[in-house]
Amino acid sequence: MPADVTLAQVLEARGVSxxxxxxxxxxxxxxxxxxxxxxPRIAEALERARRPSVIWLSFQECTGCTESLTRADAPSLExxxxxxxxxxxxxxxxAASGHxxxxxxxxxxxxxAGKYIVLVDGSVPLGNPGFSTIAGISNxxxxxxxxxxxxxxxxxxxxxxxxxxxxxxxxxTGAVPISALVKNKPLINVPGCPxxxxxxxxxxxxxxxxxxxxxxxxxxxxxxxxADTIHDRCYRRPFYDRGLFARSFDDEGARAGWCLFELGxxxxxxxxxxxxxxxxxxxxxxxxxxxxxxxxxxxxxxxxGDFYRPLSVPxxxxxxxxxxxxxxxxxxxxxxxxxxxxxxxQADGDRQPVTVEDLxxxx
Amino acid sequence: MSDLLLWAKGPGFxxxxxxxxxxxxxxxxxxxxxxxxTDLAPAKGEVLGPVLRTIGHRFLPAPGMLRKSPxxxxxxxxxxxxxxxxxxxxxxxxxxxxAFTGLSWPGLPHSLVHAVTLATMAxxxxxxxxxxxxxxxxxxxxxxxxxxxxxxFLPLLTGFLAVGRMGLAYDTLLALHILSVELLMVVFPFxxxxxxxxxxxxxxxxxxxxxxxxxxx
Numbered sequence: 001m002p003a004d005v006t007l008a009q010v011l012e013a014r015g016v017s018x019x020x021x022x023x024x025x026x027x028x029x030x031x032x033x034x035x036x037x038x039x040p041r042i043a044e045a046l047e048r049a050r051r052p053s054v055i056w057l058s059f060q061e062c063t064g065c066t067e068s069l070t071r072a073d074a075p076s077l078e079x080x081x082x083x084x085x086x087x088x089x090x091x092x093x094x095a096a097s098g099h100x101x102x103x104x105x106x107x108x109x110x111x112x113a114g115k116y117i118v119l120v121d122g123s124v125p126l127g128n129p130g131f132s133t134i135a136g137i138s139n140x141x142x143x144x145x146x147x148x149x150x151x152x153x154x155x156x157x158x159x160x161x162x163x164x165x166x167x168x169x170x171x172x173t174g175a176v177p178i179s180a181l182v183k184n185k186p187l188i189n190v191p192g193c194p195x196x197x198x199x200x201x202x203x204x205x206x207x208x209x210x211x212x213x214x215x216x217x218x219x220x221x222x223x224x225x226x227a228d229t230i231h232d233r234c235y236r237r238p239f240y241d242r243g244l245f246a247r248s249f250d251d252e253g254a255r256a257g258w259c260l261f262e263l264g265x266x267x268x269x270x271x272x273x274x275x276x277x278x279x280x281x282x283x284x285x286x287x288x289x290x291x292x293x294x295x296x297x298x299x300x301x302x303x304x305g306d307f308y309r310p311l312s313v314p315x316x317x318x319x320x321x322x323x324x325x326x327x328x329x330x331x332x333x334x335x336x337x338x339x340x341x342x343x344x345x346q347a348d349g350d351r352q353p354v355t356v357e358d359l360x361x362x363x
Numbered sequence: 364m365s366d367l368l369l370w371a372k373g374p375g376f377x378x379x380x381x382x383x384x385x386x387x388x389x390x391x392x393x394x395x396x397x398x399x400x401t402d403l404a405p406a407k408g409e410v411l412g413p414v415l416r417t418i419g420h421r422f423l424p425a426p427g428m429l430r431k432s433p434x435x436x437x438x439x440x441x442x443x444x445x446x447x448x449x450x451x452x453x454x455x456x457x458x459x460x461x462a463f464t465g466l467s468w469p470g471l472p473h474s475l476v477h478a479v480t481l482a483t484m485a486x487x488x489x490x491x492x493x494x495x496x497x498x499x500x501x502x503x504x505x506x507x508x509x510x511x512x513x514x515x516f517l518p519l520l521t522g523f524l525a526v527g528r529m530g531l532a533y534d535t536l537l538a539l540h541i542l543s544v545e546l547l548m549v550v551f552p553f554x555x556x557x558x559x560x561x562x563x564x565x566x567x568x569x570x571x572x573x574x575x576x577x578x579x580x
Contacts, residue, residue, distance in 0.1 A: 229533060243454055243472045262458055269364050269534040295364065304364045305372065311537075312455035313462040314376040315369070321377045322463075325384035332385070333392025344398070 006048060031202050031277060032214060033224035045209040052208065053108045053116035055146055056090040059139040060132050060166040060175055061122030065157040066092050068194035069201070085204065088116075091134070102135045105146065113149040117207065119200075120178050121156045123166045127174025143181055152186040152213060153178065156200055158296060161189035161221075168302035179220065186213050189220040193296035196277050199225045219299075221271070230267035230293045233275035236260065249290065260287060264308035266295030368538035371545065379545035386552025387560065394564060407577030410570075417570030417580045418563060432497075438490040445483030449476060449519070473526060480523045487516055511554050517543040 011021055025046070026039040034042075058066070070093070087093065088108035089101065096104055108116060120143065125131035129138035137145075147153050155178040158164040166175035179187060190200055203222055206214040214222040231237060239245070239259040246253035247262050259265070267275075270293050274285040286293055292308070295301045305315035364372075424436045450456055454470035461467040470476075491512055494500045521543050523529075525536035550556065558565075573580030 231533075232528070241473045243470045245454060247467075261454065266364075269368070269537065298364055300364060300366075300369060304369060309462070310455065310458040312459050313372075314459075315373040316377065318377055318380055318463075321381050322384055325381040326388050328381075329385040329388025330392060332389045333396060336389070336393060337396040341398070 006051075011047075027198070028202055028205050031198055031224065031273070032206055032222075033227075042205065042209045046205065051086040053088050053112040054085045054119060054204075055088055055105055055108055055116055055150075056093075056119045056121075057143060057146060058091050059120065059122030059124050059143070059160075060173065061157065061159050062165075063092055063121075065121040065194040065200075066090070068192075069197050085117075098135065102137075109146065109149055115151050116149070117204070118147050118150045118153045119156050120153065120160045123159045123163045123175040123177055124181060125166070125173035125175050127172070131173040140181065143178070147182050147185050150185055152188065152207065153182050154188045154190060154200075154203060155179065156190050157195055158191045158193045158298075158301065161191035161219075162299040164193065165302055168300075187220055188213060188216060188222060191219075191221065191226075191297040191299075192272060193294075193301070195297070196225070196273055196279065198277055199273060225273045225277075226271040226297070228271065228273075228276075230270045230272055230275050230287070231265075233273075234267055234287055235275070236287060254290060257290075260290075260292040262310055263292045264306065264310055265292030266298070266301075266304070266307075266311060267293040268311055270295040270298050272297040365532075365534050365538060368534045368541070371538045371541040375542060375545050379548040383548035383551055387557070390552050390557055391560070394561065402575065406575045408574050410574045413574030413580055414567045414570040417573070418566045421566050432493070434489050434493040438486040438493070441486035442483045442490065445479050445486065446515075448479045449483065449522070452476065477523065477526055480519055480526075484516065484519050484523065487512065487519070507554055511550070511556050514543075514547045514550060515556070518547060 011018075022039060022043055025043040026036055029036055029038045029042055056066075086108075089105040091101075094101055094104065122132075122139075124139045124143060126140065129140065132139045134142060155161045159166060159175075160178045163171075163175050163177045166173055167177070179189065188203055190203060192199070199222070202225065203214060206212075206222070214224060217223045217226060219226075231240070234240075236257065236259045239257075240261055244253065244256075244258040245262045246256075246258045246260055248254065249263065261268075265287065267287065274293070275287070278285045278288070294307050295304060298304070309315075429436050448471070451460075452471045453473070453476045457467060457470050471479075494504055494508070518540060521536060521540035524531070525533060525540050528536075530536065531539075547556070551559075570580045
């Protein structure tokens, strides 16, 4: 598809109605936290937008983020956005391989210097460059080279945003998130394992529509999607407030759809839009399907303890600590008791009884 | 989860638990191993009855005291009952007990516990005001009294704010709440807070001495 084709032309070629397209734009406006009245403006901007060059780098990752984006229901907003961008480099999706693929990346960087967007999924190993290479280039070198002339960088997924699974203890590859290496470029974190597709595309659509980054929070996440916790938006929240909990995956509470806090739900400390945007075209999300939130869009979620331990319970069992403490306490008390006994015996031994005769005044 | 919360739930809790348990066992061991002289005089009354009676009876104010210092008695009762409700009938706390003991029981609705927390904090402020405004109580108070008040109040305040999502991000408030409880656990064995465990021993001992002497305690 030529680079100067607009989305309007793409839609027309695909037979997508304008009503359908405006519906997508309304969803996008609401998802981004904008007034629904902004939908026509988004539609207008997207229709006129020229296809920006996007380079997608994949480092230490599982391709789940790409799966999340590309396996969304069709025809979807995700697909439309993918149509409007010029995805010039993506390991999984591109037909080219080897030097041809790398040449495509270099050409996109040359032709669109200062204007292209870099999407990155996966973390970067610093322990040894050989831990992860592409065409013989280390992840770090490829990242730094590619972002040099980029307009913006989007770290897609928890691995890119926070280090994710590769960075989990003991972090054998010395993995770091993208933010540890990209310092002088506009950077957006879109965490999640994987992120919700519409969040990825929403960020791209915002850039295309307004020519600027969406408002970010202190962790560089688009605030519109990560402002609230899962718990605060959860439809099971009333059960939490009423103290009604599922205690196993197959008890009365689970069947009645009560709160999953006791089964380890991390919703109260997890910021994401799963409870509102949901997954698979708005069908469901983990909690609606009866499984507690794992907190996959939070930093260090792999190292945050057992997925099924309630949030208020310490990370470890502490049985050994408790046993050692009791033993130590008993030993200290016994030693103290012995010392006190010894002092008492010593005092008994040193006692000099005073008799009546002693007290009588001797002439 | 934030680093602070992970530390509070991980190493922080382990350190606090160790000091709390070791210190508590040490203090209880000291008390139980205390050498007492054998009472050679014949007993003038039974012991078990007065022990149980004293343990129960001292939940009630001594005659005339309620009228004399109502704030201390009503406020004191309110915040002690409140602390019990918050600690043992709030689901996130029950699952904590369950994780260690396997014991579990139903919790109260969170809105009710929230209200109890508010009443408990109000009662604590009232007894503190009574302590400061009364010259005798003020004279009898030392740094430790204010310290244990503050360390008891902090978990209530941080827990109240966390449940209500007020002020800071929830995971920050939760971390502060857990840390404040850990601070309480660390000082517990070495301050007047120990009375949460020793009240039974103290009342029982008083009842036993009085009973043996044939006196009312």
